[in-house]
Amino acid sequence: GENVEQHPSTLSVQEGDSAVIKCTYSDSASNYFPWYKQELGKGPQLIIDIRSNVGEKKDQRIAVTLNKTAKHFSLHITETQPEDSAVYFCAASKKTGFQKLVFGTGTRLLVSP
Amino acid sequence: SAVISQKPSRDICQRGTSLTIQCQVDSQVTMMFWYRQQPGQSLTLIATANQGSEATYESGFVIDKFPISRPNLTFSTLTVSNMSPEDSSIYLCSVRTARDGQHVYNEQFFGPGTRLTVL
Numbered sequence: 348g349e350n351v352e353q354h355p356s357t358l359s360v361q362e363g364d365s366a367v368i369k370c371t372y373s374d375s376a377s378n379y380f381p382w383y384k385q386e387l388g389k390g391p392q393l394i395i396d397i398r399s400n401v402g403e404k405k406d407q408r409i410a411v412t413l414n415k416t417a418k419h420f421s422l423h424i425t426e427t428q429p430e431d432s433a434v435y436f437c438a439a440s441k442k443t444g445f446q447k448l449v450f451g452t453g454t455r456l457l458v459s460p
Numbered sequence: 461s462a463v464i465s466q467k468p469s470r471d472i473c474q475r476g477t478s479l480t481i482q483c484q485v486d487s488q489v490t491m492m493f494w495y496r497q498q499p500g501q502s503l504t505l506i507a508t509a510n511q512g513s514e515a516t517y518e519s520g521f522v523i524d525k526f527p528i529s530r531p532n533l534t535f536s537t538l539t540v541s542n543m544s545p546e547d548s549s550i551y552l553c554s555v556r557t558a559r560d561g562q563h564v565y566n567e568q569f570f571g572p573g574t575r576l577t578v579l
Contacts, residue, residue, distance in 0.1 A: 390552055436503065
C-alpha cells in the first residue's frame, strides 16, 4: 500500500522568510496530493492540492510542486506570517473510485515575528 | 466545500462508558469518514460511513468498539464504546463532496473534531 513520508517534523522560520515542506510517496499510481493546515484546536483545513497532470500549482503565497519521476511533492510558503504557524499534513491517493487519503506524519511550522 | 459540524466539541468521560459523536454536513455528500488523531500524531482512518448499511472499517478497528451509523446523506454518528484512557484522542468527521450528483471528487474536508479525554 501507499506510504507517505514527510520532512521536516518541525520547522522554525522568521517572519518574511520562505518555508518548504517535502513529502515522498511510494505508490506510483497515486495521482492526487492535497495539503492540509491544522491550527491548534481545529480540524485540518484543505489549503491546496495538485493532481498528477500538472507539475506546479500556486495560490497567492502558497505553492505546491510535484515530481512524479522522483515521487515527491513539496509545499512552499513565501513571505511567511505568524498566522502561518500550524501543523501541515501532506497526503496522497489515487483518483479512481474510492481511494483513501494516506497522510504524512505532519510538520509543525513556527513563524516568529 | 462543505460545512461540517460535530457535537460534542469536547468531553471528559470515565473509563468503561460510551460516547456518541454526531456529525452534520450542510449539503448532501457522497462519502463520510471517521478519523482518529492521537495527541501529536497524524490522522488515522477508522471507517467509511455508508448510508443505510454497515460501515467499512480499516484494519485495527472493529464495529463492536466503534459502531457507526449513517441514516442519510448529511448525518453520521460514531460511538466510542467501553472507553479506556487509550481512547483519548481527537475524533474527526470528514466528507468528500459530489458535484452534479455524477462524480466524486477527491477534495476531502474535515470537521472541527471532538476532543475526548478518558479518565
